[in-house]
Amino acid sequence: xxxxxxxxxxxxxxxxxxxxxxxxxxxxxxxVKGYSLYKESIEQTPLKQRxxxxxxxxxxxxxxxxxxxxxxxxxxxxxxxxxxxxxxxxIAIGRAVLYNIKEGSFAQGGSTITQQVAKNxxxxxxxKLERKAAEVFAVWDLESHYSKEEIFELxxxxxxxxxxxxxxxxxxxxxxxxxxxxxxxxxxxxxxxLPNAPSAYSLDQEPELAKQRMKQVLxxxxxxxxxxxxxxxxxxxx
Numbered sequence: 001x002x003x004x005x006x007x008x009x010x011x012x013x014x015x016x017x018x019x020x021x022x023x024x025x026x027x028x029x030x031x032v033k034g035y036s037l038y039k040e041s042i043e044q045t046p047l048k049q050r051x052x053x054x055x056x057x058x059x060x061x062x063x064x065x066x067x068x069x070x071x072x073x074x075x076x077x078x079x080x081x082x083x084x085x086x087x088x089x090x091i092a093i094g095r096a097v098l099y100n101i102k103e104g105s106f107a108q109g110g111s112t113i114t115q116q117v118a119k120n121x122x123x124x125x126x127x128k129l130e131r132k133a134a135e136v137f138a139v140w141d142l143e144s145h146y147s148k149e150e151i152f153e154l155x156x157x158x159x160x161x162x163x164x165x166x167x168x169x170x171x172x173x174x175x176x177x178x179x180x181x182x183x184x185x186x187x188x189x190x191x192x193x194l195p196n197a198p199s200a201y202s203l204d205q206e207p208e209l210a211k212q213r214m215k216q217v218l219x220x221x222x223x224x225x226x227x228x229x230x231x232x233x234x235x236x237x238x
Contacts, residue, residue, distance in 0.1 A: 037134035073192035087139035162202030
């Protein structure tokens with residue numbers, strides 16, 4: 001029995017080592033493919049040039065011109081460790097991997113705001129492993145050369161809010177006929193929730209679903225201690 005147990009443990013150890021080697025090999029292959037995809041993308045149009053084109057838009061909204069409630073709402077619901085990580089949130093990634101294994105899909109990605117900026121600037125929305133690997137190199141580039149405030153600006157000025165509105169300026173003007181600086185707290189929280197599923201939550205077409213999404217944003221804000229429950233209830237009552 002002892003000999004059998006030793007043999008079984010030896011086989012399991014060998015299988016574990018083989019699995020680790022395979023994982024390292026796969027990671028290496030993905031890293032090479034990802035880097036090639038990243039280099040190909042920035043050779044077509046350098047990252048700095050893409051960013052300068054966005055920043056030069058007449059309706060580009062600077063970080064300091066955004067209402068604080070809007071900033072708090074976006075970070076709470078999209079990437080609450082935004083100011084703590086360096087572009088990759090390994091806690092969120094680990095949680096997403098476990099969920100995807102359980103569901104047998106790529107339903108969750110654990111993407112940070114920086115990753116979403118990288119994806120929007122350089123890549124397609126296709127959920128392929130090599131594209132996710134390429135994102136990592138773009139994230140390092142962004143986090144190395146731009147401040148968190150600049151990255152946040154790029155995010156809110158390029159994301160889709162539904163109904164044909166790209167960027168916070170167009171969304172604020174289109175839905176509320178206001179510049180972003182003039183948005184109320186209620187409007188800030190509402191707009192913060194739309195990019196998660198812009199077609200489903202469009203205020204023009206699905207106002208009730210948008211309201212349900214707003215409740216989720218408020219719960220995250222309370223959880224992240226940027227709003228009290230009483231303040232959240234008062235906003236929802238409006």
